[in-house]
Amino acid sequence: MAKREVDIVVLSDVHLGTYGCHAAELLRYLKSIKPRAVILNGDIIDIWQFSKRYWPATHMMVVKHLTGLMAKDVPVYYIPGNHDEMLRRFKGFNLGALKIVNKLSLKIDNKRVWVFHGDVFDVVMQNSKWLARLGAVGYDTLILINRLVNFISQKMGRGKLSFSKKIKNTVKSAVKFINDFEKTVCEIAAENNYDHVICGHIHHPEIKKVTTKNGSVTYMNSGDWIENLTALEYDNGQWRIYSYANDPVAQAIDIGKNKNKQSSKEMMESLLLELNMKQGRNDEKTPSLVAEG
Template identity: 60%
Template sequence: MKIRRKVEIVVISDVHLGTYGCHAKQLLTYLNSIEPKKLILNGDIVDIWQFKKRYFPKSHLSVIKKIMDFAANGTEVIYITGNHDEMLRKFANTEIGNVSIVNKLVLDLDGKRAWFFHGDVFDISIQNAKWLAKLGGWGYDFLILINQMANWISDQLGKERYSLSKKIKNSVKGAVKYISDFENVATDLAIENGYDYVICGHIHQPKMFIKENKRGKTTYLNSGDWIENFTALEYQFKRWKIYNYNKDKLSAFYADEDIKDMEFKDLIAAITIVEQPETKKKKKDKLK
């Protein structure tokens, strides 16, 4: 019997299901190690921008099924829309069972106010030149493919893996400045509006720090991504922490046996036909 960690809140973002860079198997391993009371999906979970019918492997479908299983078993699942899944914004404020879709979220956490949003609202390139941002997304996906090939060769030679895209971003002054500006704008707005926490995704940079100015202070948190960093945010015992799959995996939790052994068509059926507990109860009442 597997022992799963109970966590009050888990935040993941920038999974980019449907792209070659997504590490769905690692995410499944993590999701199968926890029992969250609340799961917040902070944008770019499914990459609708780069969605390809020819590429949506079983492991990616399994992530969707696992999330739906969480909801069916009582976990509150909140999907905050991002730029790569912006098509879902037309369904904002929709609730289906334990799943809700929103553009932003404010929660009261043990007497403190937490402000959740994806973060693309600060990205001028997306607001004013969406085609350029999409082109950049495709280039990033191509870079990830090259990186995977390079790491495969490194594995064969017994050498250490490295992230080519991360190295490029960290060496480009414009990228470093963009990340700094993003964090400054988010924290300044949070302080101005009286939020104790501001929780974002979007820039694929897991981080947690306290920002203070003459108006007050706030804690900035970014959940990172499941392309390069394999990170999530966890809230438990009135504290936040950054979970890092590569560092914090204490024991092997693989995909649930029922998911692992399911055929592709069965996974599709499980995802598209989900009966909520309330529906089951209504059916039982009718039979009485």
């Protein structure tokens, strides 16, 4: 099957290592595309809730696929979020095609683009990390209950529903938080002369133009792989929100689910061998993506 070529893919809030993560669906999506650059915009591995007791093969296969892209000299930028914040201490770390940064300032087809996770604007995150961690556990539990309810609902011939989406869309404080987050991000982006700003963190996929006192900014959020199963894609000079639910090609891909029955340890060893990081890089770069100094 010919893979769909994409200039840039932005993923965030995958939360590998949690029960809510749709790793199999993400793997199908990744296998369906041929990206020229990948931006991992935070909360890719959920270190907050990571447990050695729960690390399915599909989660490891996602990691292996991403490192396979690096081994092919596809640039991969990893921007840590709040759930994988311990990686922030490795800011500036380069290993072959992998770069760990706290934020990205890019020039894409003569447009200035600011990319960061977004937790820096979360008051709860800044002042009450214990409360944020407790909320993360509660969210993961809600997702588990939601999956059970949807399983029963589908058996009864009814459609799926999302508890957390329902809460976000109906609770005024949640709606206000999202609106305030977007407004704050865009005001600061405009002050710094950015044309576009890309975030994750709030699990709410979006592309919209926001007008501030300092000018207009295109706000984008890549969503998540817990509920929305979305990403941002840039190709042919256009940004768009990718939705797995609307992609029958990706849904039909057979991911194999670890046919060789490798253990996570064996998969990690083969991953490291495969990664054996080529320090050389291809001359072919993504022409539309230039990191600013």
